Amino acid sequence: xxxxxxxxxxKPQAVLSRQHRVMKALRQxxxxxxxxxxxxxRLTALAPFPxxxxxxxxxxxxPIVLLLRPHPLTNIGWIILxxxxxxxxxxxxxxxxxxxLPLRFGMALNMLWYLxxxxxxxxxxxxxxxxxxxxxxxRVVDVDFYxxxxxxxxxxxxxxxxxxxxxxxxxxGSILDFGTVSIQxxxxxxxxxxxxxxxxxxxxxxxxxxxxQ
Amino acid sequence: MSLSSISIFTVLKFFVLxxxxxxFAFSLIVLRQVEILTSTFKTGFETLLKIIAWxxxxxxxxxxxxxxxxx
Numbered sequence: 001x002x003x004x005x006x007x008x009x010x011k012p013q014a015v016l017s018r019q020h021r022v023m024k025a026l027r028q029x030x031x032x033x034x035x036x037x038x039x040x041x042r043l044t045a046l047a048p049f050p051x052x053x054x055x056x057x058x059x060x061x062x063p064i065v066l067l068l069r070p071h072p073l074t075n076i077g078w079i080i081l082x083x084x085x086x087x088x089x090x091x092x093x094x095x096x097x098x099x100x101l102p103l104r105f106g107m108a109l110n111m112l113w114y115l116x117x118x119x120x121x122x123x124x125x126x127x128x129x130x131x132x133x134x135x136x137x138x139r140v141v142d143v144d145f146y147x148x149x150x151x152x153x154x155x156x157x158x159x160x161x162x163x164x165x166x167x168x169x170x171x172x173g174s175i176l177d178f179g180t181v182s183i184q185x186x187x188x189x190x191x192x193x194x195x196x197x198x199x200x201x202x203x204x205x206x207x208x209x210x211x212x213q
Numbered sequence: 214m215s216l217s218s219i220s221i222f223t224v225l226k227f228f229v230l231x232x233x234x235x236x237f238a239f240s241l242i243v244l245r246q247v248e249i250l251t252s253t254f255k256t257g258f259e260t261l262l263k264i265i266a267w268x269x270x271x272x273x274x275x276x277x278x279x280x281x282x283x284x
Contacts, residue, residue: 042256042257042258052255052256052257053254053255053256053257054254054255055253055254055255056252056253056254101222102222102284104283104284105222105225105226105284108229108276108279108280108284109229111276111279112229112232112233112276115236115269115272115273115276116236118269118272119236119239119240119243119269122243122265122266122269123243126247126250126262129258130250130253130254132254143253143254145250149242149246151246151250153253
């Protein structure tokens with residue numbers, strides 16, 4: 001008999017059982033707890049089995065095993081620039097040329113400046129927030145948000161993954177353990193790359209465990 | 214009105230208004246992109262992100278009016 005009413009708030013039993021199966025497989029590989037325990041933090045760069053997160057093409061009973069974003073330290077450049085932009089109008093009146101502008105005009109330019117700063121911060125935050133890599137028990141999905149006018153979504157079925165490798169490099173990458181995970185797939189599709197993700201070696205271990213389970 | 218009577222600030226005001234019109238068009242793209250992204254990937258922050266995009270659009274209109282009427 002078909003269901004007359006299915007609550008959207010309840011996870012279907014099939015999702016939970018598939019989730020538990022993957023969790024069990026991950027625990028057998030002796031991965032650290034940060035990869036096997038559920039998380040409710042949605043602003044993190046590493047979220048295993050995230051609650052309340054879904055993506056457009058997700059199957060009804062398809063559990064998200066791992067959600068990754070670039071390491072938070074990759075944001076440091078634009079955060080410093082944003083602080084300088086915020087301080088700009090405070091420092092700039094010291095320059096004699098800008099004192100020639102009428103007061104109202106100067107105020108309007110200040111407002112415009114802060115609005116541009118807001119846009120800059122918003123775009124950079126979205127660039128990090130939506131630059132996501134999702135691993136489910138069926139596939140991997142890579143969403144790259146380059147700018148407000150350009151984004152790229154690529155995915156590959158786990159069965160089509162042929163080779164997984166990772167690279168770490170640079171001063172901060174080595175110290176804080178973040179790097180790039182490359183996934184080579186069968187066919188002519190380009191490789192999928194998870195860039196600057198935390199603990200790339202363990203991410204590869206998770207992928208192998210999910211593929212082999 | 215001769216060209217010589219136009220002050221440098223009138224010209225500057227014209228360019229600021231022009232920039233704001235372009236910025237308004239850009240913020241419409243931002244709004245659309247945020248809607249697409251939040252429907253592609255749901256995390257519970259959809260409302261907040263949409264509010265920021267709408268606030269940005271509102272501020273552009275407000276600044277345009279301030280520059281147009283009072284500067």
